[in-house]
Amino acid sequence: MIKNYLKIAWRNLFKNRGYTLINISGLAVGVCCFILIALYVKNEFSYDRFHSNSDNIYRVWQYENYGPKEEFVNTTTPISMVNVLKNNYPEIEDGSRVYRFNALVKKSDSEFNEEIRGVDPSFFQIFDFELIEGNTSAPFSSANSIILSESSAKKYFGEEDPIGKSLSVEFDEEIKFFEVAAIAANPPQESSIQFDMLVSLENEALFFSERARESWFNVVVESYLLLKPNQSAAQLEAKFPTIIKQYLGDNYEEGTFFLHLQPMTEIHLDPSLPPGLEPISNPKYAYVMGTIGFLILLLACINFVTLAVGRSFSRATEVGVRKALGAFRKQIVHQFWGEALLITLMAVSLGIFLALLFQETFNSLTGKLLYIDFDLSFWLITLGLVVFIALIAGIYPSIVLSKYNPIEVLRSRMVKGASMGLFGKSLVITQFVASIVMLIGTLMIGRQIDFLVSKDLGYQKDAIVVVPTNMSGEEADAFAELYVAELKKQPEVAEASWSILSFAENGWVNAGFTDKKNTYREFAVNIVNPGFLQTHNIQITEGRDFIIGNASDAQNGVLVNETFVKRFGLENPIGKPYDKFDIKILGVMKDFNFESLNNNIEPLLLTINLDPIFKHTENVELQHTTQPRVSVRLEAQNMTASIATLKNIWEKTNPGQEFEYSFLDEALSAQYQNELRSKSVVNIASILAIFIACMGLFGLATLTVARRKAEIGIRKVMGATITDIVGMISKDFIKLVLIATLFAFPIAWWVMDQWLQGFAYSVGISWWTFVLVGIIVVGIALVTVSFQSIKASMTNPVKSLRTE
Template sequence: MPKSSNFKIFQSEPILKNYFKIALRNLTKNKLHSGINLIGLTLGLGVSILIFFFVQFELNFDDFHQDRDTVFRLERLEKSDGEGGRSYSTPVLTASTFKSEFAQVTHATQLISASAQAYLDESTTQNQEYMMVSPDFFEIFSFELLEGEKSQVLKDKFSVALTETVAKKYFGDANPFGKSIRLKMGNNFEEYQVTGLLADIPANSSIEFEILMNNLNMDYSISNESQTSWYNVYGDTYIKTTNSEAKYAIEAGVEGMMKKALGTDYKEGGYLFSLQPMADIHLSDDPNSGMAETTRPSLLWILTGIAFLILLIACINFTTMAIGRATTRAKEVGVRKTMGAEFGQLVFQFLTEAFLITISALILGLLLAEALLPTFNDLFEKQLELVYGPVQVLILVGLLLGITAMAGAYPAFFMSSLRPIQVLKGTLSIRFGKQALRKGLVAFQFFISFLLIASTLIMVNQMNAIRNFDLGFDQEMVVLVDVPEVPSTSFTTSINAGFAQAELYRQALTARSEVKSAGITISTYGDNAFWNGGFPTEDGKQFKFRLNFVGGDYVKTMGLELAEGRELNPLPGSDSSAVLINETFAKAMKWDDPLGELLPSVRINPHQIVGVVKDFHHNSLYNAIEPVILAKNPEIIFSGINMLMISSATNPKVIVKGTGTDFEAFRAMLEEEWKRVFPLEAFSFSFMDEAVESQYRADERLGKMVFLAAGIAILIAAMGLLAMAALSIAGRTKEIGIRKVLGASSLSISWMFNKEFLYITLIGVLVALPLSWYLMQDWIAQFAVKDWPSWISFLVLALAGIGFTLAIVSAQSFRATQMNPVKTLKDE
């Protein structure tokens, strides 16, 4: 008969069943260690499942589009005076030009978002967003069309497609197909027939809209001249190609296309386009590069790393406690080997125990993930659902097998390799102080925990500095009220008409005692909120600046300070040739006396600089302060610039500073005056401080996630330390009894154990703190304003770690010293 293999595990089903029985018996017998492992793995898996599902969701953005691999968004590249700029806003004629110039382009569409007043019922209107596209839209994208034919949905100028949610808002539960919706386009309300009903936009879509209409409606808001200009940009352009490799041939031909289009105005490399694959749109470091909020790729790497670190800490607990229990399980191994158990059978037995713990933790982790999902979605402002499709099931199976192997493999092989003779003779020594591996694992736990805590400290300190930084303007009790846009093919006319409407409301508010001051503004606060402008100087160079059109008491309401000169006159029609600049603008022009200078554009209309405001942060604190122009009359600026990029809303806002602190009464007053001035228009407002806070949401979320991870890591590490200290002390009870009989004090015995654990804690802390400072440099470098924690903060953190260890170990060792030595020595 051939000799059986050393890795023969079982010969029949009853034996396999027996393995599970023994595993369950051992787990229930050691409730403390099993409970710690179960809780640690449950916490780790609950958070990790959420993170892994979230990462998978983010990586698969836009994957519902059937031909996503052949869909590209155009990126506009401009170069002037050796400086390059890029934007996803493109000229109107880009789509048609690419479609006609390149045989590889099968379909193309421009996506231009706008808003208009819409009748909600016979007497009420509200602001309604819509998007203008070409009929090619449905040939490029795979948004689900519930009713209507793709070729007929946008067949003419007055056809629209609604999403389900919007349709229900206007028509209730009735079928909207064939019905009409009234939108204010230009000066009149127009009837639009519903020719398409769309399913609501998927949560993982980088293109968002509520109503689609034919781009023939651009005539209401964009002049014919602008529609045929390569220097006026509106919205994004998407193209669909014959195959994914066509990108390279098209990009190679772009320069020739632009030479033909611009003629003598073309400068080599000065105005080009590149193709961005649709799969790359959502994952971007630029928060303003898409309709939907983008996600920084680094965030996914960080979150994935956090998930693995938390799981690793839980697995280390499992491993260290399994090895720590070697002395109690060694005789079991010795007896079973003597009775004929083979190495492979013992390995399988211990892995079975690890598997049972892991699968129990996985089930509880799924329940925990479901419970945490609403909080997670609120934190990241997502609509993540825990859907268990093939990919998600694969992730769960991978976690189950991976953790079973990672947590149980070493203990299984270690225990199964013990020699029966050595075990049964009692010569096996597995004291804590002699186990370098266990020491290393516990030190690594503390290293991970304090790395996360130190990183949290750095992030919290930086975000507090950002939150408390003086931006140079007032944001407390400042409210922004949206005024309806007045569409016009003339941009200047549209702005002036909007300001005239806003002025009516502003004057009504200034008569109220609850209002300290009120102004009008096009832009508010945030990255790219102020428009980008540029003009040619006398030496032929391009000067770039930020632009905002203002009215009323803008400077006073915003709390801006004047360095020189005066404010703009709040009366309508006054100061039509006056502008304000900031200090950075004056420095860039190298002006000692800015009030005596003119904007150095070769084309600008007559004007005068009447004041210089002290520098203020119009962008978030990720960016340095740029040159800024504030003007009342758009004609002055538009006459002199050759570059304008608008990335924010074009409708004016009335900015109101209140006198009191009762916001509910203040809001009621604002709405009361609104209904008096605009009885048919919907009232909409926002807070200036919310606009400021919104710029840092991504990093605030990351900070909260790291803080949560640090808390879980500390909790798991604390449970592990508690169990390890208990195991170490339990294995040396006779030694403690002898020392007490010989006169040792409880304090000296407690210090004996504390020394071993403090040494490990110090290693983890001393490695983690400098490494966290090094790793967080890239994160903190993104801010224009930086603030590192003081060395005292790190010292306090290190002392807290030492105190944390002392408290846990001392509690365990003190309890052991209170035992009667007679009880621990009686069997000797």
């Protein structure tokens, strides 16, 4: 019997190659998307679970509250925190800090600017990072041991054995020598702690000044604690206030300073806390992706159902004969379910193959490195997928088909029913609702990104090249000065200047202080040299720019932006100092967006000399390493030649160091990477959704036309023209699409409204996007349907009306 079923199934699939192709390819695309997206979602939710202690590891975070608008949440903590806690609470088994700093690492001829992590020696006992070579039992045997990841070992030593070799590390203007003690496997991608090079923080004095080490208000390191088994983090948290009181001493104020513990496994997907050293993800993205994957799979399943139901026409006689020959209804159900399973298996195999084919593309979209792992869990998921699809796809046809009454079917040869009932209609509507929402999303996201990238930021960003010096200290300043001076002599260079942070860095230095009226205020600061405004064509609305070579400007002259004046209520600020600061406001700059457009313009102060500012600031927040960065405005001609000039002069003025550069406009677009990724994912998803929905529509149109063949014939004989027939068939489908838009528009509106709220500057939702999408979708549906309806209307009615 099974053989007979298989034979029939196979022949049927082969006979209706068109349907089979639509069915299998549609499902396969759905499966492919689902697998890739499942990989992404699984990755997002599996962060930090590879540590055997992961359930007992916590990260310390602190909450400070000094009144409204003066709340601070930090996931980095003071340097001494781990040791203080460890020494006071027996519940804590161990703890390690993670500190990130930039340094220039040299090995004889090659040197690179590296981000190094400083950790405590117990790092490898707490976490399960694998040591693969060298001293694996006590990797930090001395204070100048350095541990390299596999990839950085390869970068510096190639095929050589690196163990015991020496590297010079230059930071804080000092050069220190480290000896490679061990090699660690590259940290897994699903880790909230990443590293290329590790050094021990045991000798704190090497890294931190004494003041920094003792300060409880200077947040620098991530603090991880390993609790003893069966210790409750909540109970431990409750004990912290006593310690805080004890260590803050005179600075203690009731209800202002709190310490909390965050389970390590929650770090990656908890956007309510700020990221520590590594970026975190908003689980929103994982949910959105998951929803998209599931939707596409569902759309493909819906196709299967509609097509199978429609095809039941041609299968009715077979069902009739089988029943007449004694088949039970159950057997018929089994047969159709078997067919669904067969198609599903083919589709899933093809889907897996497609997923393998497209995993690289997907990785470039998501910025991750995800690969299909053919392990047990994969096969379990696949099995689940097969069962799920076969169930969904097989249930309706098998029930509908098995219901046929053999006598009716066999006598009349024409089957009633199997028309597009309410069920079929709602399926098509569902498909189009999903497609329309995604399409609107695509257009809106695209427009928002265009807007962000092309908005007038208030400064010139085109034809500007940023060259980081990758040096620090006075030597760096001197070099930057020299380099700028040399560049200005070149005909290709319109203007050049340097600053500690350029526009390519999103987020400048944030400084906080308490003013004379005891209000806490924050503003952004950048250290620039006098040509900065000219290089970027920033306008002065009041007062004047810095004057090159003016000693008093260099001593305490500053420029502020309009927001600074407004927010802090300054009146006639030119020539005056501000609050406690011993500065002189030289000019007011027209507001410009120095941060990405996700943020509003904040008060900003530009200075040549930082000392008068820092003297009175209490909080300084840095998001990027500080180093002189040279911004060069080129005469817009031959960019490649101009870059060659920049490189030439670099090599003359600073031999031996690598020349790096970036175009400012490109660097700025990179700020919108998340948005660009969502755009490409939603783009592809919406194309697929439309494609799948149209395949379904095409199938349905085919079936409708088949069902109404006689009717079309009659109408033609009665004088209907091709236009009449096409109009008649299309009308029904267009109606469905229009109903779908009614559902889809409010949903899309809501979704896009939510998304746009994440931006300080947005294009807003425009009605014409909706109209445009409506027209596009109706157009696509019309074209899809008209393939069939035109064909039907061209058929000679004699053929469809023949009664023999």
